[in-house]
Amino acid sequence: MRVESGDVSLAVYEHGDPANPTVLLIHGYPDDHAMWDGVVDALISRYHVVTYDVRGAGDSSHPRAVSQYRLEHLANDFFAVADAVSPAKPVHVVAHDWGSIQGWEAVTDPRAPARVASYTTISGPSLDHIGMWIRRRMAKPSPRHVGQLLNQQLHSWYILFFHTPVVSELVWRLGAGKVVARIEGLKHAPRVKNAVHGMKLYRANIFQRVRAPRERSTDVPVQVIAPTGDRYVTPALLEDLHLWASRLWRRKVIGRHWVATAKPGVIARMVDEFVSHVSGSPATHALERAKSGRSLVVITGAGSGIGRATAQEFAAQGDFVIATDIDLATARETADQIGGVAYQLDVADEAAVNDLANRIAAEHGVPDVVVNNAGIAVAGPFMDTSTKDWQRVLDVNLLGVIHGCQAFGRLMIDAAEGGHIVNISSAAAYTPTRSLPAYASSKAAVLMLSECLRAELAPQGIGVSAICPGIVNTPITRATTFVSGNQEQLRERTARAYQRRNFPASGVAREIVAAVRSNRAVVPVTIEAKAGLWGSRLTPGVMRRLARIGVGQ
Template identity: 50%
Template sequence: MTLTGARERRVRTGGVELCVAELGDPEQPTVVLVHGYPDSKEVWSEVAGRLAGRFHVVSYDVRGHGRSTAPEPLRGGFTLEKLTDDFLAVVDTVSPDRPVHLVGHDWGSVQSWEFVTVKRTEGRIASFTSMSGPSLDHFGHWIKQRVSRPTPRRVGQLLGQGAKSWYVYLLHTPVLPELAWRGPLGRRWPGILRRMEKVPGDDYPTPSLPADAAHGAWLYRDNIRSRLRHPRADARAHAPVQLITPVEDVFLSPRLYDDLERWAPGAIRRTLPAGHWIPRTRPDQLADWITEFVTSVEDERPVPVASGRHADRFGGQLVLVTGAGSGIGRAAACAFGEAGARVVAVDRDTESAVRTAELARLSGARRAWAETADVSDERSMEKLAERVGEAYGVVDVLVNNAGIGLSGSFFATTTDDWREVLDVNLWGVIHGCRLFGRLMAERGQGGHIVNIASAAAYQPSKALPAYSTSKAAVLMLSECLRAELAGQGIGVSAVCPGFVHTNITSTARFVGVDAAEEQRRRGRATRWYGLRGYPPEKVAAAILRAVVRDQAVVHITPEARGARLLSRFAPGALRAIARLDPPL
């Protein structure tokens, strides 16, 4: 099985024959993809296809894997020195006159760290993107530092990584790994990847897996012990480095890269909420980051990496915020912009949406766009989803923020009043989740949905029957959707603010009173919220944290947290408070 549409050639080196696949225009910059264990080059098929429109993309089966031949004998045939010989033979064939941009995953990254730090490859590598595979030299120094100067934290890090590396010990045992891979483990591995890593079950892994895994055990046996015991002191990168760390990796701790600046000054760091096999589970994001990094190096300009909090998490991601024209929506759009995201600011007021997009760009957004839509109108939201999908791609983070306020007794609230508040506060969230959430699920690469509810969702009030009902429905919808989408890597968070100083008080409707009294109550509510002084920027920061931590429900402001505690442990007291007249 080969990468679809790839041109194949054979490269002979060191007694083996390597199968090399090429996509794209050879006149463009060359990107070389190096696979890990127990993979073959087909692990890159999704990423390679996305890169081929911009670059000359090359991937090859490492010796003993896929359609490349294995060395004879196996012992001693997989040393880093010989793998470096293979790499140079490949790049001298596919790009003899220009340095290449190197990308490695797992053991492909381990050996690529060797390529980018040894003298004989200087000038042949323009940049290096590493994912899920540390340098063995850096790892050796990391271990020595923690053994020679132990602290409780360092010992904990050693023990934690030691537990994650259980498979390394097994691969050093004689014969057993080969028997397991050629037997039951090889047959069950595709199912294990689907269940544990959510890897799509399409054309991967390939039928060569049992042999690849059996041969690849020598990658560990030929290199691990010798390099960890005697790491090189000069293992510094001679090309720009981009590090992509999947934070849910069950095999490698992110702490392994604590000393990265020592070995790769100025390295660019990215994180993904994903497991180990990100070339299969997150190809869109990887292709975007590789493209951005390679293009910046080729153009000899700084990589556009935001410096805001969580920039390593949201840099380059597509974030859509409804109700972005003011208040919490505008603050959230700017906060994601500061973190380097691409932002779509949506509001029914076009001028307000345009202003928010401008502010998001000033905050640091890679790009920001304004879109006009009425979240209560299903057709308007469908058109929005079509425009966004065609122009910007699939949304990574959706913030359903648009909402309106309505105050007044139940019997003073008309059917039309109920319809209006439910259409915006509830149906607007439903439309967003249905349209953009479906696209996330169909893409199969995860994502996150944030629904802005309210402390009113669990804090009853005789003055807010319609508003509180709409927000309680949003909270329950979020909980139900979170359960449904958990298996698809899509998180759902309900954010429940208390009294936040936004313009919702100046636009809220007060039913059952005349126009003059309504205006008076708006002014009084605005003053009360202003005196409370809780800014929307704090809510925006909590939204970003909720996504990073995949929090189910977030209670913002002390009064929101207090009401939540009362609802659980003293509901009677909360009901007594609900009977009080609001200070209007």
């Protein structure tokens, strides 16, 4: 259909049942309505989905005068389309790039409360908000603010280029679109016609609005989706949005600037969650966390020791913690202390781990952080360690970690919102000893697994940390299996030694939380763990000689 807006004729495309809520999608530069095809396909079963070519793009009119591309004209175009496709009800707006810029113009317009039910913006801030953002940072030019300004300028280099007449048009005609497609991973290069006419958007608005910004606020519910790999809009540029949007949800998505094209299913899910909630449905767990900023943390072996301390530390930071343990009673004790929830879990049981991961995702959402902490200790000479002992320690310490990484890692990848996996290794992973061959081998495998997994999951925005504690005073010493000698005497002797060292589990917990916040790869905890790591790298021969000394025997 065609919609007239002043002297401009807009090409509008409707999909789905008009009786359903209307979702109106606005494309950016240098695209046309086709960029939304994947999102449309994912939404049409539940919504009346509308796309249109903005002026200067696709099959809509292409005004010659730069002044015809000012934001007030673009806002009028939007309201004309909204009135045509949903005259009786407000529409839910989803916009990208320049579509978001003109979307902000519309939702901060006095007409918005009657015509806009919600606004989802991707990679396109308001130009007025940018102007205010710059003013605030120039007024208090701290090193952080100066760094933010310079960083955004570097990411906005193309704006000056688009203001260069003749040359910029020529570059597009000579194949710049193919370069953009290659860099951004697009299947199709942008159309030259869209790129050439669309540069008038920049020339008509950027400097005029940024130099003289207006105070533009809205009470329309706003969902901000920020791609983590956006080359053009830095996260800092979105910091002040709470000043202008009274009902704000912030979400990140793992992807580049054109994430809506690359991951249409993910974007459609986020839009559906938001629109459904604004329309009266309960918020999904992911949407609740987007509003509150709280992380969802799952910890195995959380019934005591490092696991319980880590649960307490994350809870103290304001996060919601799910405590799991093979002993449900101790997991419940932990959960009761911190206001979390508890589940029974044997990490050696792959099916049980997969089932619980799916249950947690259904009942609480996809975790932001998973701490694979559950472990056991087996001590004694290699020749005295039976195959059964080896199987037991590897089932829990190694396969238990593998099960957790796979089950929750898949959920994180599918959600495309990033996350962090913490695997508890040990200083024993890099400090060989004749007394702990089974335990040390299992923890060395966890360390290498973590390093490999970190490389694999980095493109998905998922961090992986291996925590390597040294001598820590936890209940594991009294549960250690000694393959030779008097069990009770050896356990008591080992426990007393760890008590004399008296490094608390809370110290490890603080390092775990810090590792998640800073995305550290390998974290030795305690002085002996740090010394052992450096020794393994600088003087491995000395470490091998020290390995001949028995411990706890």
